[in-house]
Amino acid sequence: MAKQTVVPFGPQHPVLPEPIHLDLVLEDETVVEAVPSIGYVHRGLEKLVEKKDFNEMVYVAERICGICSFMHGMGYCEAVEHIMHVDVPARAKYLRTLWCEMSRLHSHLLWLGLLADAFGFESLFMQSWRMREKILDMFEASTGGRVIFSVNRIGGVLKDIPPEMLRDFLKRFDDMGADLRRLTRTFLDDYSVNERLRDVGFLTKEQALSLGAVGPMLRASGVCYDVRKTGYAAYGDLEVEPVVSTIGDSYARCQVRIGELFQSLDLIRQVGEKMPTGPIAVPVKGNPEGEFFMRCEQPRGEAVYYVRANGTKNLDRMRVRTPTFANIPAMLQTLKGSQLADVPLLILTIDPCISCTER
Amino acid sequence: MAKLNRSPWLLHYDGSSCNGCDIEVLACLTPVYDVERFGVVNTGNPLHADILLITGGINSQNQAVVQQIYSQMPNPKVVVAVGACACTGGIFKECYNIHGGVDTTIPVDIYVPGCAARPESIIDGVVKAVGVFQEKYEKYVSENKERKRSS
Numbered sequence: 001m002a003k004q005t006v007v008p009f010g011p012q013h014p015v016l017p018e019p020i021h022l023d024l025v026l027e028d029e030t031v032v033e034a035v036p037s038i039g040y041v042h043r044g045l046e047k048l049v050e051k052k053d054f055n056e057m058v059y060v061a062e063r064i065c066g067i068c069s070f071m072h073g074m075g076y077c078e079a080v081e082h083i084m085h086v087d088v089p090a091r092a093k094y095l096r097t098l099w100c101e102m103s104r105l106h107s108h109l110l111w112l113g114l115l116a117d118a119f120g121f122e123s124l125f126m127q128s129w130r131m132r133e134k135i136l137d138m139f140e141a142s143t144g145g146r147v148i149f150s151v152n153r154i155g156g157v158l159k160d161i162p163p164e165m166l167r168d169f170l171k172r173f174d175d176m177g178a179d180l181r182r183l184t185r186t187f188l189d190d191y192s193v194n195e196r197l198r199d200v201g202f203l204t205k206e207q208a209l210s211l212g213a214v215g216p217m218l219r220a221s222g223v224c225y226d227v228r229k230t231g232y233a234a235y236g237d238l239e240v241e242p243v244v245s246t247i248g249d250s251y252a253r254c255q256v257r258i259g260e261l262f263q264s265l266d267l268i269r270q271v272g273e274k275m276p277t278g279p280i281a282v283p284v285k286g287n288p289e290g291e292f293f294m295r296c297e298q299p300r301g302e303a304v305y306y307v308r309a310n311g312t313k314n315l316d317r318m319r320v321r322t323p324t325f326a327n328i329p330a331m332l333q334t335l336k337g338s339q340l341a342d343v344p345l346l347i348l349t350i351d352p353c354i355s356c357t358e359r
Numbered sequence: 360m361a362k363l364n365r366s367p368w369l370l371h372y373d374g375s376s377c378n379g380c381d382i383e384v385l386a387c388l389t390p391v392y393d394v395e396r397f398g399v400v401n402t403g404n405p406l407h408a409d410i411l412l413i414t415g416g417i418n419s420q421n422q423a424v425v426q427q428i429y430s431q432m433p434n435p436k437v438v439v440a441v442g443a444c445a446c447t448g449g450i451f452k453e454c455y456n457i458h459g460g461v462d463t464t465i466p467v468d469i470y471v472p473g474c475a476a477r478p479e480s481i482i483d484g485v486v487k488a489v490g491v492f493q494e495k496y497e498k499y500v501s502e503n504k505e506r507k508r509s510s
Contacts, residue, residue, distance in 0.1 A: 011424055014401065017381050018373045019421065039420040041375045044456040051453050063450055066379025066475055110382065113389075129389035136386075146386075147379040147475045355378045 006053055009343065011040045016347070017114070017172075018354040021311075024175040026340060034335040034343075036328060042358040046318050053313040054080055054288060058152055064320060065356040066147045067110065068298045070096075070103045072356075073152040076318070078232060079294035080154050086284055090234070090276040092156035097234040098271045099143070099151070101264040106135040106297035108257045108264075112187060112352045115254065127183055134176060138169055156281025172271040176178040180265070184258045197251040201346045204248055213330040214323045215301020216260065217350055220245045220252035222305040227297035230276035238270045248347045251305045257351075287313050287344055300351045322356035366398030367489050370408035372428055374461065375451070375498060376415025379475030380442035384412055387485075392478045401491075405431040410488050416444045417464045418456045430463045434493035437488045439465045441481055443474040450474070 006028050011019030019040035025033040048060050061076035061108070062069045075214035081088055113128030136146045142161050143149040151158045161169070187193055203353050208221035218225055219242055226242035228235045243259035245252035295304050299325030308316040325352040334346050373381045387394045388401055389482035402408055405428045409417035417425060429438070440461045448459045461467050468491045 011421070012372055012405075012428055017371075017385060019424070040418075040424065041373070041415070042418060042420065042456050043375050043416070043451045044454040045451060047455060048453060060450060063377040063379070063474075066377045066382055069377070069379065110409065126390055130391070131384065133389070133391045145380055145475075146477065148377075222472070247418075353378065355373075355376065 004032065006338070013344075014354075015245050016344075018352065020347075020352065020354050022197065022335075022343075022347075024335075024340065024343065029339060029340050030110055031335050031338050031343065034332050036255065036332065038354070040358070041355045046320065049315040049318050051314075055154060055308065056313050057315065057318065058154065059150055061318075061320075062148060062150060062152070064322070064359055065353050067107050067353060068103055068300070068303075068356070069148050070099045070152070071296055071298045071303070072320075073150075074100065074233065075294050075296045075303055075305045076307070077152045077154050078296070079305045080288055080291045080309070082292045082294065083288040083290040083307065083309055084154070084284060084286070086155050086282060088156055089282060091278045092280045093234040094271055094275050095157050095161060095280065096152070096203045097238070098151070098161070098268060098275075099139075100233065101267045101271070102135055102139060104264045104299045105261060106132050106139075107351075108261050109135070111257060111299075111348070112183075112254075115345070115348050116187075116193075118348045119193070121193065122185075124186060124193075131176070131183060132156065132180060134172065138172065138276050141165065142169075153281060155284040156279070158281070160280045166272060170269065173268050177260075177262070177265055180261055184261065187254055187258060194251065196345065197254055198249060200250045200342050201338060201349060202249050203330055203334055205246075207333055208248075208330060211329040211333055212326050213301075214326045215298070215351075216253055216256045217327050217330055219243060220256045221248040222246040227302045230295065232294070232296055234271065234274075237274060238267055250345065253349045287311050288315070298322055300353055300356070301326060303356075320356075320359060322353070322359070324350065324353045324357045327352075327358070363380045366400060367485070367492060368400050368402045368407055369410050369412055369485070370402055370405055370428070371412045371414070373426065374415030374421055374425065374487070375418045375446060375457065376444055377475075380445070380473075380481075381480050383475050384414065384441060384481060385492060387422060387478045387481050392482060394482055394485065397486070406433065408432050409436060409492055410485065411436065411438045412441055412485075413438065413442045413445050413461045414461035414476075416448045416460060417458045419458070419509050420456075422458065422464055423462050425461070429502060435499045437468045437492045437495065438465055439469040439471060439484050439488050441471045441484065442476045443472060446470045446472060 062073035109132040116124035289311040291308040
């Protein structure tokens with residue numbers, strides 16, 4: 001047996017925008033085991049429910065993560081709305097769905113860019129992020145923020161999108177389709193990209209299920225599971241078919257996310273066609289009492305919000321189970337037996353969001 | 360603004376930020392903002408860095424990491440705190456694990472406000488940091504000359 005060495009990876013590392021630490025146990029260049037240690041971003045925001053009231057917590061929930069900030073805010077709002085039996089207006093639900101799908105687009109483009117950066121394809125990184133800026137422009141026009149929007153409130157949303165702006169958005173998304181196809185063709189067909197992604201980091205269907213993987217990680221291993229099928233927000237009215245691949249390697253994960261980019265464009269088109277008119281929020285009176293589990297599908301997978309309220313303005317408990325946390329065991333599984341040079345790539349294929357994980 | 364005599368190299372470290380500011384720091388490097396046209400390069404190595412950009416507040420776990428990165432950077436060095444959390448602790452100030460802004464651990468030269476800080480203001484902060492860096496560099500050189508003369 002070769003001699004074992006331990007290589008520390010992180011918390012400050014060039015490919016990681018966020019801090020996570022791994023101890024990589026190596027035999028020559030092969031990873032035998034990866035031992036994670038986390039907590040570098042832990043803030044303890046769940047405990048803020050004791051200091052901030054349930055309306056203020058919407059803004060704290062948004063800041064669980066700056067990438068899917070809209071979905072975090074929405075997940076929390078929907079949970080509280082269920083407890084309080086608030087009937088959210090249809091237009092607010094559709095607006096939420098629109099912003100959700102825009103978040104998914106920008107998150108997946110961001111991930112594609114980081115992936116390209118991880119295997120050293122700098123211009124592809126720049127191209128992906130150039131596309132992403134177009135979506136951020138639309139976010140800024142409709143909500144006023146680029147990454148943190150603060151447009152959710154309990155009972156609806158705070159800002160409306162005027163019809164002419166929506167028409168303009170839909171046109172821009174239509175134009176984006178062709179650009180996206182050109183960009184993603186490089187990811188799917190390019191020889192060097194294929195060499196780096198194919199047959200790297202296999203995760204079988206059984207492993208994915210037993211390790212509790214979620215989101216694109218699970219769907220790339222051949223499991224057809226997407227929480228949007230449960231029909232929260234306006235997804236019940238729209239046609240959502242999960243994007244699934246059966247290969248189970250890094251290429252499949254890339255393929256699934258690219259498929260979801262086009263799925264999001266399709267969903268946005270459906271939202272544009274069906275967008276109802278009417279109010280965007282209803283007044284909410286009183287304090288919540290009761291408990292609720294809310295699930296929603298984020299770009300990285302299924303997120304669970306548990307909220308328990310006791311009839312005062314401060315909640316008893318808020319608990320968030322985020323997708324990256326669920327995907328870490330699966331990531332460690334794919335790292336076993338991989339080459340040291342593939343480690344950054346494999347960490348990226350779960351699309352890690354450490355600030356979600358540690359909160 | 361100080362005259363740019365050299366290309367400032369950046370090191371970015373995510374303290375306990377929500378990712379919003381980190382993504383905006385990265386967005387500065389990409390086509391729309393493209394700070395590389397000013398010669399600003401994002402490096403992953405503290406030994407190569409002149410300017411340290413920190414996003415997010417300081418917590419018990421990352422305090423030692425921030426101190427270590429700061430001590431590994433060669434003199435002279437400039438620290439930029441990006442975002443409300445890095446300046447004061449921001450919305451998470453009352454969290455049990457947050458000590459406060461970056462200045463609770465290492466000296467900070469430039470504060471960039473915003474939640475999340477916009478790329479324009481981050482670039483503005485970096486340009487100000489270059490000015491501070493130039494001053495520190497000139498002071499450092501003259502002090503070194505004096506030390507040599509007296510020895």
